[in-house]
Amino acid sequence: MTANSNRIRQRYDRLAPYFDSLEGVLEGLLFRRLRKKLWVQAAGAHILEVGVGTGKNFAFYPDDARMTGIDFSPRMLEIAQRKQQRKQIAVDLTLMDVQSLDYADNSFDTVIGSFVFCSVPKPRKGLKELYRVCKPGGQVLLLEHVLSSNKILATLMNLFNPLVVNTLGANINRQTLKNVQACPFQKIFIDPASSDMIKLIRAIK
Ligand SMILES: C[S@@+](CC[C@H](N)C(=O)[O-])C[C@H]1O[C@@H](n2cnc3c(N)ncnc32)[C@H](O)[C@@H]1O
Numbered sequence: 001m002t003a004n005s006n007r008i009r010q011r012y013d014r015l016a017p018y019f020d021s022l023e024g025v026l027e028g029l030l031f032r033r034l035r036k037k038l039w040v041q042a043a044g045a046h047i048l049e050v051g052v053g054t055g056k057n058f059a060f061y062p063d064d065a066r067m068t069g070i071d072f073s074p075r076m077l078e079i080a081q082r083k084q085q086r087k088q089i090a091v092d093l094t095l096m097d098v099q100s101l102d103y104a105d106n107s108f109d110t111v112i113g114s115f116v117f118c119s120v121p122k123p124r125k126g127l128k129e130l131y132r133v134c135k136p137g138g139q140v141l142l143l144e145h146v147l148s149s150n151k152i153l154a155t156l157m158n159l160f161n162p163l164v165v166n167t168l169g170a171n172i173n174r175q176t177l178k179n180v181q182a183c184p185f186q187k188i189f190i191d192p193a194s195s196d197m198i199k200l201i202r203a204i205k
Contacts, residue, residue, distance in 0.1 A: 001072075003098065004121045006155060009072050011169030012119070014051075016075035019054050027056070030198075034058055037193050037199055038143045044109020049091075049131065050098045050126075051116030055080035058089045068108075070096035098126040103133045110134075114143040118170040123179050131183045134205045139184070142201040144176040149196055177201060 001009070018067050023031065039060035049057060052069035061067050069091050072076045081093055096102055099122055100111075111130045120126040130140045148154050154173070161173045171194070178205050180188060191200035 002121065004095065004160060005072070005099070006031045007171045008119055008121055008165075012035075012073035012168075013075040015168065016054065016079055019076065019079070020056070031114075031137070034143055034198065035199060036195065037191060038112065038114060038141055041139070041141055041202060042110045042112055043134075046108050047110045047112060048103070048108040050101075050111065050113040050130065051061075051120075052077065052093065053115075055083040055089070057114060058087060058091070061089065061091065061140065065109075066152065067091040067103050069093045070098065070101070072097045086171070098129055101129045101133050105132050106135045106138075106172070107110050107133045108135060109138045110141060111143040115145065115170075117144050117176045117179070118172070118174050123174060123176065124182055127179050127183050130205075131185065131205060136205055138205050140180075140201075140205070142176065142203075143198070144201065145172070145198050147173040148159065 014157045035057060039057065042062055043067060046066045049067065049069040067090060070142060071080065072095065074095055077093060077095055082095060098116070098120055106162055111134045115125045117126065134140055147157055155179065157173045160173055164170060164172050177199055185203040185205055187204045189202040192201050
């Protein structure tokens with residue numbers, strides 16, 4: 001793991017015990033509704049969730065699919081594992097870096113992640129991995145916050161980005177849609193429920 005990846009991983013290890021309460025208000029007001037919109041699109045027999053975190057998406061897992069989840073922060077994953085046991089969620093959880101997935105090409109029908117590519121140190125490398133492990137005709141589903149298209153807001157976001165990365169491990173100026181477009185997907189859809197800074201992306205391989 002590179003020094004930069006290690007630094008981000010440590011940020012999430014440190015945040016893990018507080019993560020659910022930190023996002024509590026936004027979760028109730030906005031994120032939960034968007035998560036639902038993302039997960040209703042999840043389809044197929046085998047689904048991979050990347051950047052599982054503390055397992056906030058467990059409530060949306062489909063009943064009829066085999067679920068696999070990965071995260072590179074041992075502390076975040078520990079919380080997810082405790083939640084998994086408490087709520088009896090059927091998912092194989094593994095410590096793994098999305099930038100180098102230990103799965104064969106074309107393994108999953110759906111590859112899905114929420115609020116992950118803001119913190120992946122090399123996002124294009126990670127997205128290429130999502131593309132690689134997704135089956136042809138399968139889909140990559142993402143819910144991500146991105147840099148605003150408003151120039152003043154974007155300038156502020158760029159300015160404050162180093163501070164946010166240092167405290168929370170997340171970049172607030174990622175251009176995830178552009179990064180997805182840099183992968184050779186056949187089609188990319190942006191859900192109309194998306195806003196300037198929060199995007200629901202569906203990319204078909
Ligand atoms: C903001 S949290 C989001 C967690 C969860 N997806 C959610 O919606 O609540 C970002 C998660 O991505 C994980 N992550 C960041 N970079 C990663 C990488 N390179 N490989 C695997 N997981 C990564 C972090 O450890 C963290 O758990």
